[in-house]
Each structure stands twice: as C-alpha cells, then as structure tokens.
Amino acid sequence: xxxxxxxxxxxxxxxxxxxxxxxxxxxxxxxxxxxxxxxxxxxxxxxxxxxxxxxxxxxxxxxxxxxxxxxxxxxxxxxxxxxxxxxxxxxxxxxxxxxxxxxxxxxxxxxxxxxxxxxxxxxxxxxxxxxxxxxxxxxxxxxxxxxxxxxxxxxxxxxxxxxxxxxxxxxxxxxxxxxxxxxxxxxxxxxxxxxxxxxxxxxxxxxxxxxxxxxxxxxxxxxxxxxxxxxxxxxxxxxxxxxxxxxxxxxxxxxxxxxxxxxxxxxxxxxxxxxxxxxxxxxxxxxxxxxxxxxxxxxxxxxxxxxxxxxx
Ligand SMILES: NC(=O)c1ccc[n+]([C@@H]2O[C@H](COP(=O)([O-])OP(=O)(O)OC[C@H]3O[C@@H](n4cnc5c(N)ncnc54)[C@H](OP(=O)(O)O)[C@@H]3O)[C@@H](O)[C@H]2O)c1
Numbered sequence: 332x333x334x335x336x337x338x339x340x341x342x343x344x345x346x347x348x349x350x351x352x353x354x355x356x357x358x359x360x361x362x363x364x365x366x367x368x369x370x371x372x373x374x375x376x377x378x379x380x381x382x383x384x385x386x387x388x389x390x391x392x393x394x395x396x397x398x399x400x401x402x403x404x405x406x407x408x409x410x411x412x413x414x415x416x417x418x419x420x421x422x423x424x425x426x427x428x429x430x431x432x433x434x435x436x437x438x439x440x441x442x443x444x445x446x447x448x449x450x451x452x453x454x455x456x457x458x459x460x461x462x463x464x465x466x467x468x469x470x471x472x473x474x475x476x477x478x479x480x481x482x483x484x485x486x487x488x489x490x491x492x493x494x495x496x497x498x499x500x501x502x503x504x505x506x507x508x509x510x511x512x513x514x515x516x517x518x519x520x521x522x523x524x525x526x527x528x529x530x531x532x533x534x535x536x537x538x539x540x541x542x543x544x545x546x547x548x549x550x551x552x553x554x555x556x557x558x559x560x561x562x563x564x565x566x567x568x569x570x571x572x573x574x575x576x577x578x579x580x581x582x583x584x585x586x587x588x589x590x591x592x593x594x595x596x597x598x599x600x601x602x603x604x605x606x607x608x609x610x611x612x613x614x615x616x617x618x619x620x621x622x623x624x625x626x627x628x629x630x631x632x633x634x635x636x637x638x639x640x641x642x643x
Contacts, residue, residue, distance in 0.1 A: 332379025333618060337598050338530030340477045340503050342408055342443065346592060347617045348382035348532060349375040349610075350603030351391040358605025365394055367605065372398035374607050376407070378614050382599050384506075384532065385437075386412035386448050387429055392436035400438055409437060410504075410532065412448035412481060415458060423465045430469060444504050445469070446479035452491040463501050477503035477530075484508030484535055485641040490519045497523045508535040508641055509597065511590040511630050512550065515638035521596025533591050533600045537613075538643035541587040547571065550640060559636045574626050585616040590630065593621035 337344045349372065351357050357368040372383065372395060385392045392411060399407060413429045415421060434440060445466065447458050458480070469475045480502050482492050488508065496502055497520070505524055509516040513535075524531050539546040551570050554560035566572070571583045580586035591600045602613040621627065 332381075332614075334381075335598055336530075337408075337504065338524065339528040340444070340530050342477075342530070344382050344408055344530075344599050345380045346599060347378075347380050347614055348384055348410070348599040348601040349380050350534065350601035351383065351385040351395055352389040353534070353601075353603035354538070355603050355605040356389050356391050357394065357603065359389075359391060359394075361605050363605050365397075368394045369397055371605060371607055371610060373401070374610055376402055378611075380614070381406060382408045382410060382532070382601075384410040384601055386414070386446075387433050388412070388414045388448065392433055396436050396438040404439055408443045409439065410444040410446065410479065411437065411442055412446040412479075413462075415447045415450045415454060415462070416483065421457060421462050423461075426462060426465045427469070430474060434474065441474055441476060443476045444479045445475040445477075446481050446504070446506060448481055449483040450480055450492050450496075451483055451487060452495060455492050455495045459496075459499055459501075463499075467501070479504035479506060479532075481506035481534075482508065485643060488513055488641050489515055489638045493520050497527070497529075500527075502529055504530040504532060506532040506534055506601075509533050509591055509594065510535050510537070510541060510642045511587055512540060512634050512642045513637050513640055514631065514634055517594065517596070521594065525596045531596060531598045533597050535641055535643070536591040536600050536602065537584050537587045538641065540640075540642045542584050544583075547583070550642070554634075554637060554640070559639075560633065564633055573629065574622065579623055579626055581616075585612075585619070586622060586626070588613055588616040589619055589622050590627065592617050593627075 357371045540550040574580045574586040
C-alpha cells in the first residue's frame with residue numbers, strides 16, 4: 332500500500348479507501364451474507380487500506396464495527412456520515428443521537444472523520460449555521476476528530492455545494508465526485524482544497540459507465556447529442572479503447588482508477604465492492620503508475636466540456 336497525508340488533518344492515509352456504500356454496500360445490496368461483506372473489509376485492512384468509509388444510511392457500520400474489533404482501533408481511519416437530505420432531522424438532538432448510534436454500531440468511542448452526507452446547495456446554509464456549531468462541540472468532546480462534507484454528485488455534478496463549502500474554514504475533509512468523464516472537480520474543487528489544505532476523498536471514480544461498455548456507449552451518445560463531446564472525436568465502437576495498450580491501461584476500469592489516483596489534489600480514491608476479486612484488482616490499479624501522458628491529455632481534451640454527468 333502507499334500512504335499520503337490527508338490535508339490539514341495530518342492523518343497518514345492509504346491512497347485507496349474502502350467505500351462501504353455506493354451501489355454494492357460491500358455486497359449487502361446484492362444480498363450477500365454479512366460474513367461475505369466482513370471478508371471484503373478484512374481483505375481491505377489486510378492489504379493495508381486504513382480508510383474505511385461508511386454512513387448511517389448505508390446499513391454497513393455494524394459490519395465495519397465487527398472488523399474494527401479485530402485490529403487496533405488507532406490503525407484505522409473511520410469515516411462515516413450523518414444524513415442531510417430528505418427528511419433528515421438536523422437538530423442538535425438529532426445529530427447527537429445519530430452520532431451516538433454510529434459510535435455504537437462501529438463499536439468505538441470516536442469517529443476520525445464525521446461528514447455531513449450528500450448536502451445539496453439549497454441546504455448548505457442550514458448545515459453551516461446549525462449543524463457545524465454542533466459538530467464543533469462534539470469535536471471538543473473528543474467524539475469526532477475531523478469534520479467532513481460530501482456532495483450529492485448525481486444531482487450536483489458541477490459541485491455547486493462544495494463551492495459554497497469552500498468559502499468556509501470549518502471543513503477538514505471534502506468528499507467529491509471525480510472521474511475521467513466529469514473532470515470538473517479539478518478546477519472547481521481541487522484547485523481550492525489544495526490552497527486551503529483540505530483533505531479529499533474521491534467517489535464515483537468507477538460507476539456503471541466506466542465498468543460496463545454498453546453504459547459507456549449510452550453515456551457518450553448522450554454527450555454527443557448535447558454537444559458536450561465533439562461528434563466523431565471518440566470511436567463509438569470502442570470509445571476508450573485507445574487507453575488499452577502495452578505500457579498503458581489493462582482495461583477501462585483500470586484506466587479510470589489510475590486517472591483519479593494521479594490527479595493533483597486527490598488524496599484517497601474510494602473503491603466500493605462486494606467482490607473480493609474486484610477489490611484486489613482495484614488495489615492493483617490504484618497502486619500502478621499514472622497513465623501515459625498522451626492518454627491522459629487525450630482524456631482531458633475529449634471530456635473538457637463535461638460537468639453534468641456522474642458517470643453512473
Ligand atoms: N454522497 C456521498 O457521500 C457518497 C455517494 C456515493 C458514494 N460514497 C462513498 O464513496 C464510496 C465509493 O463510491 P463510488 O460512487 O465510487 O462507487 P463504489 O461504491 O466504489 O461502487 C463501485 C461499483 O463498481 C463495481 N466495481 C467495483 N470494482 C469493479 C471492477 N474491478 N470491475 C467491475 N465492476 C467493479 C462495484 O460492483 P461489485 O460489487 O460488483 O464490484 C460497484 O457497483 C462508496 O462506497 C461510499 O462509501 C459517498
């Protein structure tokens with residue numbers, strides 16, 4: 332494993348993080364057994380991954396908690412989240428209750444990074460004015476080490492909420508959507524997280540468009556129709572085939588993970604799966620060198636105008 336510093340937190344974090352949410356929820360969405368999901372978390376920890384990301388909404392905190400009991404608590408950076416969308420109550424009492432319930436499920440007495448989860452731009456003022464003061468109190472009590480915020484990338488693919496959050500100084504960590512199809516976080520998020528030394532966790536490196544060819548073709552046709560991809564610039568029979576060659580990527584998913592990992596401003600790339608084989612493959616990809624400069628430059632040109640898709 333390789334490690335880096337997570338911005339101003341100073342935490343030494345693995346460059347690969349295990350995502351326990353996303354479409355798989357470490358296999359729980361596919362009705363895998365708890366033992367299977369636990370195996371995924373153990374595999375990650377065994378490979379040297381020390382960032383484990385969950386949320387109260389995922390239903391996977393208790394499984395992470397079981398894995399945590401098998402290691403020294405201080406060896407793992409536990410990242411989890413308070414829901415902030417829909418009818419989620421954001422009163423002081425509700426936040427404290429949520430945190431206590433997460434601590435219980437995780438079997439720990441502190442959270443390393445506690446995020447406000449999937450905040451929409453319209454809700455940001457409430458989060459800043461009502462939620463942050465409460466989180467800062469919980470931090471003073473030692474229950475939270477660092478404050479994080481995550482965006483709802485599939486509805487806010489251009490990072491409007493994070494741009495608001497970047498105006499404030501309370502956030503130690505931000506979780507942003509970024510992938511080779513929607514690179515808009517480079518200018519809108521990473522340029523500023525770097526300036527402010529805010530740690531970054533990356534989600535959506537690989538979703539359906541970068542793991543299933545049919546979905547990629549559908550996505551690219553839509554981009555062409557909307558004038559966001561020059562017609563004919565990508566060979567629609569094998570649009571990202573140019574990335575796969577000797578000295579380049581082994582397949583599109585490999586390319587997609589490596590593209591994110593080597594982006595300046597990206598600290599940890601999260602990868603979620605219910606499949607131990609996928610996890611091993613993804614770790615190999617994320618530890619490989621950057622894509623050849625020419626391939627990266629071509630991706631940057633191809634998708635330079637795209638800022639409104641998530642890549643799912
Ligand atoms: N707003 C938020 O706060 C928010 C939103 C989304 C995600 N997250 C967090 O970020 C983490 C990462 O999320 P993500 O959006 O990047 O999705 P993800 O959880 O990493 O999911 C990746 C998807 O791709 C599949 N996959 C993984 N490796 C593969 C491979 N080698 N080949 C083929 N398919 C593969 C997985 O299915 P298999 O199970 O079949 O491998 C899964 O469906 C989440 O787990 C969650 O912790 C946060």
